[in-house]
Amino acid sequence: MLxxxxxxxxQSILVLLVVGLVAFSMFRFVGDPIDNMLGQERTLEDIxxxxxxxxxxxxxxxxxxxxxxxxxxxxxxVSYRQGxxxxxxxxxxxxxxxxxxxxxxxxxxxxxxxxxxxxxxxRDGFVANFIMSTSLIGVSLPTFLIGILLIYLxxxxxxxxxxxxxxxxxxxxxxxxxxxxASGLKSLILPSITLGLYQMTLIxxxxxxxxxxxxxxxxxxxxxxxxxxxxxxxxRHALKNTLVPVVTIIGLQLGAIIAxxxxxxxxxxxxxxxxxxxxAIQFVDIPVMAAYLMLISVMFVxxxxxxxxxxxxxxxxxxxxxx
Amino acid sequence: xxDAILSIRNVTVEIPTRHGLFKPVKNVSYDxxxxxxxxxxxxxxxxxxxxxxxxxxxxxxxxxxxxxxIWLKGQRIDNLSAEELRRIRGKEISMIFQDPLTSLNPLxxxxxxxxxxxxxxxxxxxxxxKTRAIELLDAVSIPNSTExxxxxxxxxxxxxxxxxxxxxxxxxxxxxxxADEPTTALDVSIQAQVLDLIKQLARDxxxxxxxxxxxxxxxxxxxxxxxxxxxxxxxxNGTTDQVLGAPMHPYTQSLIAAVPRPHKxxxxxxxxxxxxxxxxxxxxxxxxxWTQSKPSKEGKMLEVKGLTKRFVEKASLIPSRTTYFTAxxxxxxxxxxxxxxGIVGESGSGKSTVARMIATLYEVDGGEVVxxxxxxxxxxxxxxxxxRKQIQMIFQDPFSSLNPRMKxxxxxxxxxxxxxxxxxxxxxxxxxxxxxxxxxARGAEDKYPHEFSGGQRQRISIARAIATQPRFLxxxxxxxALDVSIQAQxxxxxxxxxxxxxxTMLFISHDLPVVRQMCDRVGVMKMGQMLEVSDSETLFSAAxxxxxxxxxxxxxxxxxxxx
Numbered sequence: 001m002l003x004x005x006x007x008x009x010x011q012s013i014l015v016l017l018v019v020g021l022v023a024f025s026m027f028r029f030v031g032d033p034i035d036n037m038l039g040q041e042r043t044l045e046d047i048x049x050x051x052x053x054x055x056x057x058x059x060x061x062x063x064x065x066x067x068x069x070x071x072x073x074x075x076x077x078v079s080y081r082q083g084x085x086x087x088x089x090x091x092x093x094x095x096x097x098x099x100x101x102x103x104x105x106x107x108x109x110x111x112x113x114x115x116x117x118x119x120x121x122x123r124d125g126f127v128a129n130f131i132m133s134t135s136l137i138g139v140s141l142p143t144f145l146i147g148i149l150l151i152y153l154x155x156x157x158x159x160x161x162x163x164x165x166x167x168x169x170x171x172x173x174x175x176x177x178x179x180x181x182a183s184g185l186k187s188l189i190l191p192s193i194t195l196g197l198y199q200m201t202l203i204x205x206x207x208x209x210x211x212x213x214x215x216x217x218x219x220x221x222x223x224x225x226x227x228x229x230x231x232x233x234x235x236r237h238a239l240k241n242t243l244v245p246v247v248t249i250i251g252l253q254l255g256a257i258i259a260x261x262x263x264x265x266x267x268x269x270x271x272x273x274x275x276x277x278x279x280a281i282q283f284v285d286i287p288v289m290a291a292y293l294m295l296i297s298v299m300f301v302x303x304x305x306x307x308x309x310x311x312x313x314x315x316x317x318x319x320x321x322x323x
Numbered sequence: 324x325x326d327a328i329l330s331i332r333n334v335t336v337e338i339p340t341r342h343g344l345f346k347p348v349k350n351v352s353y354d355x356x357x358x359x360x361x362x363x364x365x366x367x368x369x370x371x372x373x374x375x376x377x378x379x380x381x382x383x384x385x386x387x388x389x390x391x392x393i394w395l396k397g398q399r400i401d402n403l404s405a406e407e408l409r410r411i412r413g414k415e416i417s418m419i420f421q422d423p424l425t426s427l428n429p430l431x432x433x434x435x436x437x438x439x440x441x442x443x444x445x446x447x448x449x450x451x452x453k454t455r456a457i458e459l460l461d462a463v464s465i466p467n468s469t470e471x472x473x474x475x476x477x478x479x480x481x482x483x484x485x486x487x488x489x490x491x492x493x494x495x496x497x498x499x500x501x502a503d504e505p506t507t508a509l510d511v512s513i514q515a516q517v518l519d520l521i522k523q524l525a526r527d528x529x530x531x532x533x534x535x536x537x538x539x540x541x542x543x544x545x546x547x548x549x550x551x552x553x554x555x556x557x558x559x560n561g562t563t564d565q566v567l568g569a570p571m572h573p574y575t576q577s578l579i580a581a582v583p584r585p586h587k588x589x590x591x592x593x594x595x596x597x598x599x600x601x602x603x604x605x606x607x608x609x610x611x612x613w614t615q616s617k618p619s620k621e622g623k624m625l626e627v628k629g630l631t632k633r634f635v636e637k638a639s640l641i642p643s644r645t646t647y648f649t650a651x652x653x654x655x656x657x658x659x660x661x662x663x664x665g666i667v668g669e670s671g672s673g674k675s676t677v678a679r680m681i682a683t684l685y686e687v688d689g690g691e692v693v694x695x696x697x698x699x700x701x702x703x704x705x706x707x708x709x710x711r712k713q714i715q716m717i718f719q720d721p722f723s724s725l726n727p728r729m730k731x732x733x734x735x736x737x738x739x740x741x742x743x744x745x746x747x748x749x750x751x752x753x754x755x756x757x758x759x760x761x762x763x764a765r766g767a768e769d770k771y772p773h774e775f776s777g778g779q780r781q782r783i784s785i786a787r788a789i790a791t792q793p794r795f796l797x798x799x800x801x802x803x804a805l806d807v808s809i810q811a812q813x814x815x816x817x818x819x820x821x822x823x824x825x826x827t828m829l830f831i832s833h834d835l836p837v838v839r840q841m842c843d844r845v846g847v848m849k850m851g852q853m854l855e856v857s858d859s860e861t862l863f864s865a866a867x868x869x870x871x872x873x874x875x876x877x878x879x880x881x882x883x884x885x886x
Contacts, residue, residue: 218425224381225420226440226491227413236439240430316475317429 008308012301017068019297023290024067076291081283086291090273095176096166097265097272101257103188104196108257109250112200113239116207120215121234132208138201143260147194147267154190162187164269195264199253206249210242217241243314251307255300327354328531329378329416329499334391334401336370336377347373349555350391353548355499355531360522362546362563363535364578366806367777370555371535375501377401378533379416380408396498414444417492421504423484427476433460433487434472437494444495459490463520481670482513489520493528500525501533506541510669511833515877518545537806539582540879543567551575581811583836585863585878592815592840595808604762604782604812606819613824614792619660620696624795624827625681626657631689632676650676652851653690658795663821663828665842665859667835667874673851674831678797681829682716683707694795712742715788719800721780725772731758732768735787742791757786761816778809785816789824796820797829802837814841835878839863847871 034047034056051057055066070076076086115135119128155163167183169176178184214220215238223233262274269275273292280288336348348370355361363371376382378393380403393401395415400408412418420426428436437456441447447455453472460468463486476484485505492500502521506514522545525532534546542549542563549566551559551574559572570576580593631654633647651673658664666674679685681692683699692699699710715738718724725734735757736750745753751768758767761782763775772780781801788796798817802810814837820826832838838845839859846856847868855868866872 218420218422219428221381222418222420222426222488222491223428225379225412225418226443226494227409227411228439228443229409232439232443237428237431241428315430316432317477 005309008305012305015301016294016297020068020071020294021064023293024064026286026290071291071294076294077287079280079285079288081280081285081288086287089276089288090291090295091174093271093273093276096178096270097258097261097274099177099179100188100191100195100264100270100272101254101261103192104199105250105254105257107192108196108199108203108253112203113207113246115200116204117211117234117239119204120208120211123212131204135201135204138197139205143194143198143263144267146197147190147264150190150194151267161190163190166271191264191268191270194267195257195261199257202253203246203250207242207246210245211238214238214241240314244311247307247310247314251303251310254303255296258299259296326356328357328396329355330392330394331374331378332392332394334374334377334393335389336373336382336386337389338386346389347386347555348377351552351555351557352391353550353557353560355533357498357529357531358526359548360525360532360534360546361548361550362542363533363550363552364537364539364542365552366537366808368554369552371552372503374552375418375503375533375535379412379418379501380405381412381418413440413492413497414495415497416499416501417494417497419485419488419492419500419502419505422508423481423488424508426488427484429476432473432475433479437472437487437491440491440494455494456490459493460487462493462524463487463490465490481509482517485509485513485517486520489517489524493524496528497530499531499533501535503535504537505534507536507538511835511874511877512669514541515544521545539567539579539807544879551578578807581807583810583814583834583840585836585839591818592811594811594815604816604819605760606816607823609757609760609789610823622659623657623693624660624662624695625829626693627677627681627690628655628693629690630654630677630680630687630692632673632680632685633688649851651680654848654851654853655690656846656853656856658827658829661821661825661827662844663830663842665830665832665838665845666848667832667838667845668848669833671850672848674848675799677848678716678799678829678831682714682797683711708742712738712744712791713793714795714797715791715793716797716799717781717784717788717801719803721777721784721804722772724784725780727772729771730768731763731770731772731775731783734772734783735768735790738787738791744791753790754786757790758783761786776809777805778812781805781809781813782816785813785820789820789826793826795827795829797831799831800833801830803832803834810837817841835863835874847874 034042034050034054048057055063058066074087076090078084079086079089082089115131119131122128151163154161162183165187166176166178167185167187168181169178169184170180178188220233220238223237228237261270261272262277264270265272265274266278273295276288277292279285280292330352331354332352334348334351335346338345338347347368351370351374353361353363363374365371373382373386377388380400382388388401391401392399395411400411403411427433431439434453434456437459438449438452441452441455442449445452445455457468457472460471465471465483465486471479476487479487489505500521505521506517509517518541521532521534524530534541536542546563549559549561549563550557551566551570551572553574559566559570559575566575567579570579574595577593577595581595583592630651631649632651633649636646636648654673654677656664666677668674676685680687681699687700690700694710694713697706699707702710725731729737732751732754735754736747739745739750739753740747754768755765759765763779763782763786767775767783772783775783784801796817801817802813805813817828817830818841821828830838830841832841842859844856845859845862847854847862847870849870854870855862855866857867862871863875866875
């Protein structure tokens with residue numbers, strides 16, 4: 001188990017180094033930062049001074065090492081556009097994205113598992129078939145379209161829910177939350193449905209097919225032969241066995257939720273990191289882009305590491321794999 | 324018959340299908356008496372398991388009981404509601420399934436599963452239920468029951484798991500246990516122990532047992548009464564001695580004749596002729612254009628010297644801390660031209676690993692495999708390809724050894740084309756000929772493997788194996804997954820291959836009577852070591868090693884069959 005975890009951590013570090021390299025190479029190859037920063041009336045001295053100040057005259061590997069050194073300390077330099085520390089900007093924006101992602105993930109996981117189990121047990125029922133067919137919409141419609149449709153229906157036509165922004169937020173020592181005010185909660189509804197719908201249908205379909213597979217197993221037959229009630233069999237014996245692959249997918253999707261929040265945040269003008277990233281692309285604000293890339297990959301890697309460790313808790317066979 | 328605890332009266336099970344009504348069980352009747360074991364025997368598809376499922380109310384939709392009655396202790400149970408039946412399941416009637424590896428939920432401890440069942444049926448407190456669970460583990464002779472209580476199923480061996488399954492079946496003092504092939508997946512020695520346990524429990528607790536099996540040996544050793552089923556119907560009912568010793572029905576007679584006898588050697592296996600399904604295969608026809616292989620140097624086709632295989636048991640970053648499990652430990656033997664050499668042993672003894680190393684499917688960790696004078700281990704790629712052409716393998720499971728996405732014709736042609744023996748055009752003719760000779764009907768090459776039965780698939784495997792005209796055939800448990808009647812057929816084909824085509828064979832099996840019939844010489848393996856090698860007649864009449872003697876003694880004697 002220990003050597004397994006060490007290996008996983010090692011692999012994670014490797015992934016992060018590669019992502020770091022990609023993020024860093026943007027500085028050199030996507031536009032010229034000096035161009036962006038100095039404008040039209042620059043002199044050669046200005047350029048040289050800034051090059052020295054930013055360390056751009058050093059060889060590539062040295063620059064990469066310095067970038068990594070900074071990145072580990074959370075120092076990604078200064079935003080070209082806003083002229084503020086990138087880490088400061090990200091910290092300010094992170095709560096909005098994380099809150100949105102968390103709410104969508106919880107919705108997707110709870111509903112996805114519940115509906116998946118239901119559709120598996122009542123395989124040929126009318127309601128189950130209806131859910132399965134409508135779930136196709138969730139998989140096939142693109143996120144931005146769902147978002148726009150929801151805005152049209154609930155904000156424009158019915159005027160029930162706000163169409164953009166986070167509403168009122170409460171500041172809890174640097175962490176702004178919309179969960180404590182009515183307008184904040186109302187603002188969360190549409191974006192979190194938009195963001196979580198695809199994940200929910202994915203989880204539901206996965207749970208359903210895994211569950212159908214497990215229900216065919218001998219130990220389920222044996223459980224029935226022992227006279228256990230259907231509820232015990234479905235929710236205790238079968239569900240736990242479906243969880244291993246489901247947890248894998250949830251882990252991957254959790255990363256995806258954070259990463260793909262970009263689209264939802266753009267549609268709903270949600271003041272999170274995704275919107276920040278889109279704006280950064282428009283203005284070639286490379287430090288922000290690089291930092292965002294690094295942050296997302298750290299999250300992806302961390303989530304997957306946690307998932308790998310979770311396996312061992314769910315499945316005892318992996319716990320003593322070495323024995 | 325008055326003291327029967329469970330009576331099945333004229334039960335018919337129906338399954339509506341697209342092609343009309345299918346009746347897997349027709350008009351079946353038998354009685355179960357407390358403390359007595361009734362064997363239900365027949366081929367796969369004879370409806371014996373289906374009857375068991377019907378009794379306990381576990382028929383899968385849309386199968387249902389269409390006629391007949393089932394009485395338990397004077398109460399009719401076939402017409403009860405699903406909920407009432409559920410209360411009887413596990414409380415009055417328990418079930419034991421075939422495969423102990425899959426009948427326990429892998430994510431719960433053995434204790435959790437026991438306590439759950441005990442609390443459900445007896446309504447005890449958690450503490451009392453645990454005490455009872457540990458008592459039950461003791462009753463099925465699981466050592467260190469208190470410790471074992473908290474372990475997961477994967478920490479138990481196959482035989483131990485089957486004991487746990489039996490303990491689970493005993494949770495609420497049932498009056499009837501239906502055991503569906505309870506020992507088919509187990510080794511001979513474990514099988515004997517588990518059967519003894521079932522016998523003892525039935526006697527001590529006066530439980531009526533229905534023992535469903537296809538193994539005549541198990542029937543002979545364990546049961547008092549026998550019901551023989553064929554194609555959904557009961558063809559014969561009676562005491563074990565009477566049915567096995569003086570079978571009345573022609574099906575029973577031919578079934579019993581087909582069982583390989585441990586104590587005498589026959590030239591060919593009698594096939595089950597009942598129902599007019601005898602397959603005609605013409606291996607001798609193949610001999611005409613079969614290039615007879617040159618005799619090997621020194622008359623030895625294969626020589627294995629000090630063969631060793633280690634598997635990594637626990638990987639570690641530090642090489643010296645990696646621990647290994649030695650699956651095959653310094654094994655040596657040789658096989659002469661035209662000989663059938665058998666390897667017997669229990670599961671985990673390393674016999675299949677030996678076969679795979681000879682077939683170069685596993686890398687060798689030590690020792691030599693000398694085929695016709697040259698060492699296979701040190702061969703270059705070109706020589707290895709030539710070697711592989713001369714050896715072919717037949718595997719145990721005819722279901723997983725044929726690619727389900729390929730047509731049978733392609734499967735059999737593959738080795739011919741791979742080894743560039745024939746072009747695609749000529750291969751088609753050759754494949755048709757091969758399939759015909761192993762007794763498959765015309766047109767088989769255009770079908771997919773799932774359209775064939777287990778025995779037919781194994782014949783397809785044989786056709787594939789002999790397509791390259793090999794000199795040496797490795798058969799790894801070729802009949803273990805098959806019914807007695809089909810087994811006879813496959814073994815006869817293999818015998819023909821040896822006789823008419825002069826093939827040399829390595830025959831691996833755990834079934835001693837079969838090995839005696841098939842093999843000229845036999846090696847006995849245990850825990851990776853070759854304990855003894857001798858002529859098969861010598862081995863069966865005067866075993867040198869105590870372990871061999873023990874194996875022979877555990878072999879069902881089937882004395883009643885010819886008594």
